[in-house]
Every structure is written in C-alpha cells, then in structure tokens.
Amino acid sequence: MSLYSFKLPDIGEGIAEAEIVAWHVQVGDTVEEDAPLCDMMTDKATVEMTAPVAGKIIEVAGEVGDQIAIGSVLAVFETEGEAAEGAKPDPAPSSEPSPLAGEGRESGRERSEPRTNLGDETSSPAAQPPLPDPRPEGGRGHRILASPAVRERAKNLGIDLAQVKGEGDRIRHADLDAFLTYNQGYRAAGAARADEQIKVVGLRRRIAENMAASKRHIPHFTYVEEYDVTKLEALRADLNETRGSKDRLTILPLLIIAICKALPKFPMLNARYDDEANVVTRSGTVHLGIATQTDAGLMVPVIHDAQARNVWQLSAEVKRLADAARSGKARSEELSGSTLTLSSLGPLGGIAATPVINRPEVAILCPNKVVERPVVRDGQIVIAKMMNMSISCDHRVVDGHDAASFVQAVKKLVETPNLLFVD
Numbered sequence: 534m535s536l537y538s539f540k541l542p543d544i545g546e547g548i549a550e551a552e553i554v555a556w557h558v559q560v561g562d563t564v565e566e567d568a569p570l571c572d573m574m575t576d577k578a579t580v581e582m583t584a585p586v587a588g589k590i591i592e593v594a595g596e597v598g599d600q601i602a603i604g605s606v607l608a609v610f611e612t613e614g615e616a617a618e619g620a621k622p623d624p625a626p627s628s629e630p631s632p633l634a635g636e637g638r639e640s641g642r643e644r645s646e647p648r649t650n651l652g653d654e655t656s657s658p659a660a661q662p663p664l665p666d667p668r669p670e671g672g673r674g675h676r677i678l679a680s681p682a683v684r685e686r687a688k689n690l691g692i693d694l695a696q697v698k699g700e701g702d703r704i705r706h707a708d709l710d711a712f713l714t715y716n717q718g719y720r721a722a723g724a725a726r727a728d729e730q731i732k733v734v735g736l737r738r739r740i741a742e743n744m745a746a747s748k749r750h751i752p753h754f755t756y757v758e759e760y761d762v763t764k765l766e767a768l769r770a771d772l773n774e775t776r777g778s779k780d781r782l783t784i785l786p787l788l789i790i791a792i793c794k795a796l797p798k799f800p801m802l803n804a805r806y807d808d809e810a811n812v813v814t815r816s817g818t819v820h821l822g823i824a825t826q827t828d829a830g831l832m833v834p835v836i837h838d839a840q841a842r843n844v845w846q847l848s849a850e851v852k853r854l855a856d857a858a859r860s861g862k863a864r865s866e867e868l869s870g871s872t873l874t875l876s877s878l879g880p881l882g883g884i885a886a887t888p889v890i891n892r893p894e895v896a897i898l899c900p901n902k903v904v905e906r907p908v909v910r911d912g913q914i915v916i917a918k919m920m921n922m923s924i925s926c927d928h929r930v931v932d933g934h935d936a937a938s939f940v941q942a943v944k945k946l947v948e949t950p951n952l953l954f955v956d
Contacts, residue, residue, distance in 0.1 A: 537586050537610040541594075541601050544573060544580045550600045551575040554735035555681060556593065558608075563589045570608060573601070574735050578868060579829070579861045588612035597681065598734035679704040680828075682731050689727070703828055736829040747892040750808060752928040755887045758940045760947050762903055763918045768950045772844070784920075785877060786847035788900055790953050791946040792875070793819050793840040799939040802896045803872050806930050813895070813930050822871030822891055823851060825858045832858040833891055835871045873898070886923040895927040896936070 544551060557569040564570070566587045573580050588610035594601050601607060677694045679687070683704055687694050692712060699708035733741060762784065769782050776782075796803045800815040807814070819840045822833040834854035836842070842850065857863040874891040875898050882902035890897050901921040908917045922943065926936045946952050 535612050536591070537588060537612050538606045539570075539585050539608045539610065540604055541573070541582075541607045543603050544575060548575045548603060550602045551580075552735060552738075553595055553597050553599050553601060554579060555597060558584075558590050558593070560590055560593060563587075564610075574739075575865075578863065578865050579735075582607065584608075584610070586610055586612050598732055598738070677704060682706075682729075683709065686729065705828060736827075736832070740830050743892065744889050747889050751890050751892060753887070753890060753925050754928050754933060754936075755923060755925045756933065756936050756940060757885045757921055757923045758937075758944060760920050760922055760944050761908070761917050762920045762947060765947050765950045766903065766918050776845075780845060780848060782844065782848050783851075784900075784903065785851055785875075786844045787950070787953065788943075788947070789821060789836070789839055789847050789851075789875065790844060791943045792821070792873075792898065794946055794953065795939060795942040796840075796873070798942065799935055801931055801935060802926070802939055804895050804930070805872060805893045806895050806927060807893060808929070816872040818872075820870050820872045822874035822894070823854060824874055824876035824888075824891075824897075825855050827859045827861075829861070832863065832868065833871060833874060834858045834863050834867050835869065837870065875900075878902070882920075885921055888923065888925045890925055890927055895930050897925050899923040899925075 541551065551573040552575070553571055554574045555572040557571060558564055564584045564587065566584055568584045570582045570584050571593075573582055589612075590608060591611050592609040594605065594607045679694060683706055684694070686706070687697070687704075687709060690709070690713070692709065694704055697704050697708050697712045699705060765784065765787055769784060769787060773781050796819055801813070803819055804813050804815045806812075818838050821836045821839040823836060825832050825834060834857065836847065836850050836854065839847065854863065854867060857867065871891065872894060873896055874888075874894060876886075876888045877900050878886075880902055882900065884901060886899040886901060888897045888899045899922070901923065903918050903920045905916055905918055907914050908919065909915075910917070922940055924936055924940055926933075
C-alpha cells in the first residue's frame, strides 16, 4: 500500500488558485482512475478534476467554497502496490502527518486537523456534499444530476429524485417545488418548510462580488425609451420564411446589428474604464457580452467582433455561446474581453429594467419584452408591437445626453429596419 498525493494542476493561464464548487467523492470512497473527483472554478469557467489513480480517498483538501492554490495537494489516495511516481510511501503510524494535515486551505487559513469522513458524527454537515445518486432516472439511463444543496433538501423531505421531472437533465430547487405542489403526500398541505442555509460559493459568489463592486464603484444612471418593433418583427418573419425550418431568428440578432451600426458615432459607450489609472479605452470593435442565465447563475459569454457578422452568423453565435455557458463548456476567452453587454430576459423582460453594469465596461443595454398594445399613429388608434429599451451607464464617463442620443439612434434603425442592411 502507498499514498498518492494529487496536486492541483495549472487549469488556467495566469491562475494562482481555484475554488472548489463541488465534490463528487468523500473520504473513505474507493474510486477508479479517471473517475470524477471534484469541480474547480476559475475565472467563471468550471473544470472537472478526475482521479489520477485508482484507490481509496483518505483525505481531501477542503470543502465547497474553499480556494485551493495551484500546486497544492487536492486529495490523498491510498493505492495498491508499489509507490508510483508522484506517490509517497505509506507512513508508519508514528510518522509525520499526511500532506493535507494542517495545510492552509483558503487565503492562508490554517486547519490543525486533517479532513475526516463525512459519516463521522463530528464532521460539519457542510463539510462535503453527498455523492451523486447513481440510480437511473426514468428513461434517462444515467445518473441523476443535481447540486449538493438540492440533494440534501430532497433527502430531508424524503423525496426520491428518480421521481422528480426537471427541464433538461439536472434537477433544481424549482423542480422540487413543483413536485411538492403536485404531490402533497410528501408534506401536509400548507405546512411551512424548514429554513435552509445555502452557502454562497462558486459562480454565485463571483456574481455577488462583481455586482457589489460594480454598484460600489460606478454611479449608475438609467434611461428608458420605447420602440415600435412592428416592422422589425415583420422583417424577422420574412427572413425566417426564406430559411424554412432551420436557423430560426429571434429579435436579438437584429437588435445586435442595430447596436453595432449606431455605436461608431458614440465611441464612449463601447469602452472600458480603468478607474485606478483614470484611463478610458474606447474600442474600435464591438465585443458584445450576452448575459446568459445558467443553472449556476449569470454568465456573460462574448460575441467577439460582432460588427463583422451578418444576422445569421450572429444568430448562430448567440445560440452556440448560450449552449456552451449553460453546459459549462465555455472557454475562458469566450467569457472575457467584452466592451458592451446586452442583457435580455426574453418573454420575462418586463416593462423596464435598471441593469447593473458589467465592470469595467461603462454601459449595459436591456431590451424588454415585445407586447401588442394600442398606440396613436397619424391621429388613429392602431395595434402595434412595442418594446422598451433600457440602458444603464457609468455617469463618470458617459453623459446622459450621449446615452439618450445613442438609444434614439438605435431606435431609428429598429423602426426603419431596411436601414439595418444599408452601409
């Protein structure tokens, strides 16, 4: 028998540490080589770490939410046979402690005791997430995917996750809520649920930190204008008809074209502000961030050189980036470098919004939902398709007049959509 110390490899250029966002094993488990070990997040990209050897897990480096330095020991395995390269001999009982004992886990924090098995009554309930449920769900034929918090809640409620239907292949809290609504036998009707404490880790913690920094440093102001998108929607329908059933356009790519055509006259909005150096960098190209909701939280994949793409290319890229973000496969370069962000809630878009700027950018646009309502046109009441456009700007570098003028320029293009395709 020997001990193998698995050190966290360099999983991102220039990254000094990564955050543990999920454990797929616990102390005492026996795993095969290449079995899922844990998920580590860095710069909004999540990487699944796999076991480098087969063996028994005897220690792990930290709990969900801890920051682990690149090159530090992530897990210790007890393996069969002779010590391999990278392993160290099995110590005698009186020898020095294993590699993880007393090692700092997060920002130099020290722990005096090694990690213990979750089954130990002295362990903290939040020390490690439970193992994934290996049972197949209905016709899925593979293990049920759910976060540790969802699994713990289901366990406390006595719910078999195999009986819960969800959108896609991951069970979420909303799916548990729906299950309880239609299966009252699991709890008394109207009974209060127990309070839940959910640790803010991973992407959700990054979002919290970034949003707090944005609101703390940036004096926001918001401007809202209404657009008549009747002609734009008619154009979209015509374009979809010409393409048949594939590559169906939403309104978003057409809005992106309008934004890209209007931006050259308002370069201060397509910019990034380094407030420490007091330098504004006005971008000559449009790297448009697309705020995307995922199960883990809000992510902002980037359409690089958006101004150089046609409507069909934009449509395909929006879909590709959204799929990559939601599946956790977006690369770090696809999640960085944006110069302006577009945040659309689609049918949930509401009447108006006050979006928070994606720092260090200086502006963010939010189209609201399209609704049919009566409007007065040439003295007559007609039914039109209307949509509000909200914009938030950094008042340190963007004046209200410029923001309003930009929104009006986009409005002209949207309400006269033939101009979208005229140089």
